[in-house]
Amino acid sequence: MTIKRGRGIASVNYPIGMNLGGDPSQALVHATPSGKFMVTLSSIDLGQGMKSVTRQVAAETLGVPIEDVYVDTADSDTGPHCMGSFASRGTHRVGNAVINAAEEARAVLLDAAAEKLEVNASDLETDGKGNIQVKGAPSRSISVMDASGAAQFEQGKTVSGRGIFFVPRNYPDPETGAMQPVTCYAHACTVVEVEVDDETGVVTMVSMKSAFEIGRAINPAMVEQQLVGGGWMGMSHALYETTEPYYPNRDHAPVDFSSYLMPGPGDICPIDLVVLERPAPDGPYGGKGPGEMCATPPIPAIANAIYDAVGVRVDELPITPEKVLRGIKGMSQTH
């Protein structure tokens, strides 16, 4: 038996938002009389952190601490339209809609504060801690709570805002394919190391090292959640997963988590990550969205690492021990 080691690389980009655009998302923001903010959406949190990313973006734009903002989402009676959580569009589309709405609400808030402080609203700034102050003279300030209360109980203003973000739909030229798929791309490069057992074809992950350019990491911990989980899913896709083990034949299909194979906690490898930020001009604070992209580069990188280890090309996913072993034995890949 020989355990052979190999390394492989892949580099990719990823389009942000629905292909060809035409996928709006909206947001509403309003303040309570005591200066706390609600963001109302119909976007979906399926674990990627929609509620939390939009909360953070709203707090930044409003200029208040994150504790003063909550996101209420996905009640069709109250939340304005969102196209949905897919196509790496959440951070980009919904984040922008939230910025729009929060800017509008902030403008009312600053107007109210300006009236109380008897200055121009353009001379005011928020300190991010719940206060509005005169630029260069922080002692002249009013709390967000007092400004919001004044707006609603003294000035008769609604401290609220509406936002929408929309990339207009475009259509590909049927002859040339000329089109505008998206407005920005994220980027990634992954290097993996594997070990291959040359008697059984079994592939063991040794390491995964990746760089991701994602515009702006709105919340680094949540970015890391995506990148680590996506790395695992990429490895799973490369080596394990199929609903049709004998494709295109439909027999022997898995029906549960024992027969549908995904790597367990004993199959994982260290994942090292580097994040680069080249802000997207139209991204919320430059943000793009790493959630889908990160599951992709491990797949070809693993395939390339296996070739590097044992000289076998498996061009059909998943790369099972059987396919590797057939390659080692110089046999064809078909069943």
Added chain:
Amino acid sequence: MSQVPIQFKLNGQDKAEFIDEAATLLSVLRGKVGITSPKAGCEQGTCGTCSVLIDGELRLSCITLAQTCAGASIETVEGMDTDGKLHPLQQAFLDRFAAQCGFCTTGMLMAAKALLDKNPNPTREEVVDAISGNICRCTGYEPIIEAILDATGGSAGSYRRA
């Protein structure tokens, strides 16, 4: 379906219910008692989202006949925090960002608690084994493993990402 009486302890409190004689523990907890932390992820015994502790042992409530739990002490995540203070495992899951969609989280916590209640200082390998019946599709497992090791106060055998 005929009804049978059953008494058991749920998170330290006595419970008495009339249940369908063939009901699963999962359906009794969710439908009868209003305990929703155990989830019906597969109802096949292959995903671990319905995990609970019965007399301190990790079990899958979706394939447990409820009436076999007569007289037993059942623990769910609802009973983990005390007086508003999170259990160290819950806190570690927060600190390590070990939950994404949250659907597997409660089962993972039960599996982890079953381990730590008996083995307060597990190795990484023991942690990996303890959660091996619980599927997570979001995290890649590493944050969960690290959270459980953190809750022990040690980090034996752990590798850390840069």
Added chain:
Amino acid sequence: MEFRKDFFADERAEGLKEVGHIRQRQDAVGHVTGRTKFFDDKKTTGLLHLKIVRSPHHHARIRNISTHEAERVPGVVRILRAADVPENIYTMLSLINVGIPDEPALAFDKVRYKGEPIVAVLADSPRTAHEGADKIRIDFEELPAVFDVEEALKPGAPLVNEYHGQNHFDYDGYSHQKVRLGDVERGFQEADHIVDERYQMSPIEHAPTETQGCIAVPSDDDRIDVYSNTQALFFSLDLSALILKMPSNRLHFMGGTVGGGFGGKVDTLVEPLAILGAMMTGKAVRHSFSRRDEMRAGPPRGAERIYIKDGVMNDGRIVARQMRIYFDAGAYSRLSAYGAVKAAAHCPGPYTIANVYVESYCVYTNRTPSTAMRGFGVTGVDFALEVQMDKLARTVNIDPMEFRLINAYRDGDMKAHHKRTEGAALIECVQAVSDLAGWQIDPKYRSYSSRQPGAAPAAAPSPASQPSASAPPPPPPPSSPPPGTTAPSASSRISSMFRRGR
């Protein structure tokens, strides 16, 4: 995880107070205490359970459906058939005007895949629903089936979907979406080597730990409340209203807290029948995929077959790339017609190649209809492309990492879909990984930048292509102020960043 702040530092505003900082998730405490409410955690009384009777055949004509025996099973409340669905034939992307109605909510004249829904049984318990389903009698006449995308496109192949009249989606009169840049044949003639390969991606399962499901409840304002784990709230609401031919404001959808999706919960497969059942019975109806349903009848990520033929020079430049992509949609379009265009738009990857020729097909077969999944339209293409890149690098004996840097796209480069590259950062990602993994590259590649013109030639324009691409303009200068100037305040800086270029 570490940040490489040295890259693109002059394009970024720093000093943000919330963005860029680690903050606990709003939903995290709910997740670790079990308080998070998923759709199935909604307390309901008098709940009915919906069980689908599915096709046991890959392709068959339905001769007769008998529900009489099932209706007499104690506990069975109502049986739904195709005739009960007001607008039974629909297509998932009708809301964005992609495709034609091609799929029944409940099959009636024929079935086109194993697992296709035919009848829905509503009963007072899961067991009685199963008992009712067991008593449904359906006579089938089996038809020849086709499972392979290329077989399906051959003359004489069994016709999968009569609504299309052919086994492929129609793109403006073509069997596929085209992308054309330059002259790929001329590129092949110039090339030192040709590498022509075939790649196959398997269908896979989204496998969220929470299966697709919903509960529809008649509400106190004479509407239907729908607790759903859809990934797209209004998409599912509007599609349900369309299928049920009802005003959309009679539906009240609530969701947003979903136990994983990965694309599979975009397809609105449970809500319409649950709502219909709730309207017809006046009772709450739960319609949730079993795990077996999720694995077999629920849509997978589709299989893709991809052919790539490349022309490469000894110095490592790729001069021509021809790709043929087959998306296996299964029996119905769902989102695949869109996905095939997205795949075409993604070609030829993040590289600058002067001559590109792409054909991307959406093909119907007698398989479970496929749908979007994490990386839809991209993952399969990138698998094929990046393995191909490795083969090319080895063909010309250049280090695979350096090979990517040679061909990486840069700002201003013409893409195959006739738009200039903006915001490229592939080179920097490769450089960062070189550092991280200790993978040595020649020092000259260290000076490469996405913001400087590269050695790769501009695309030779084909007569039809525009705009003219004979000489790419220099990339725009960095639009941020040079280091050392006073940065504007965070909020104003962000506004300008947001509005730039609009």
Added chain:
Amino acid sequence: MPLAVKTFDQLRDAASALGTDAGARFLGGGTLLMRDINEGDISITTLVRSTDRAFTEIRSSGSRITLGAGVTMSEVAAHPELQYLKPVARTVGGPAIRNMATIGGNLFAFSPYGDFTVAMLALEATVAVQGGYSSRDVPLEEFLATRDRDSKSLVTGVTFRQPDNPTAFHYSKVSRTHPKGASVLSIAAHLPASGNRVSSPRIAYGAMAPTPIRAKAAENALNGKSLDEAGIADALAAATQGCSPASDSIASAWYRNEVLPVYLKRLLLGAPN
């Protein structure tokens, strides 16, 4: 019709109830049966269970030991006399499944499951079967050959002679996923030594046939040989004789046949340790 539950103090009464009710199934750990019910198997109309203590007891007498059919994998793994079986019990599911899955249920698990039964086969266990009010002991091999035809009998326990030297027992399970996973294949071997030769070895496979099987050709080829490259060569050559593995989502028949000798070799050469 609704699902009923009948509970009996005595195993023989439970067995009798099974024999008279076509829709009755015996509920042990529930890992197979409760799943079938959840998935809509309406042919099951009665769950029969027993609170008989004999069902969950481990009794040893001299070198022989009897495991009640209701003994769980976790109980085997924790039992001081059964530490050589701990590695086997620990490969059955995750911790929750091991707390529920029973010895008896494992005898009925369909391929590629049933790894504990592979170990029992290598130890030449007998199965106590209660049919109505009569009970009999059946060699495990015979039981496996007929189990699918006899759904009305109740397995009450398994009995086997414990190895004189527990280190002579070896087990290897190959799975695609770790630490939990269904078998590509599993191998259990009892390799008693006589001097530096193997004497009357017993080898059993899981997932290499519709039920766990004994590898008799390999056993014969190994008998009297030493556990080194030369000594095991004939056994490896005969390793797949009698195998008829299935192709499933875990592995193909081709792959199982191809790697069985590889893993058998690794097990046998690791054996002296």
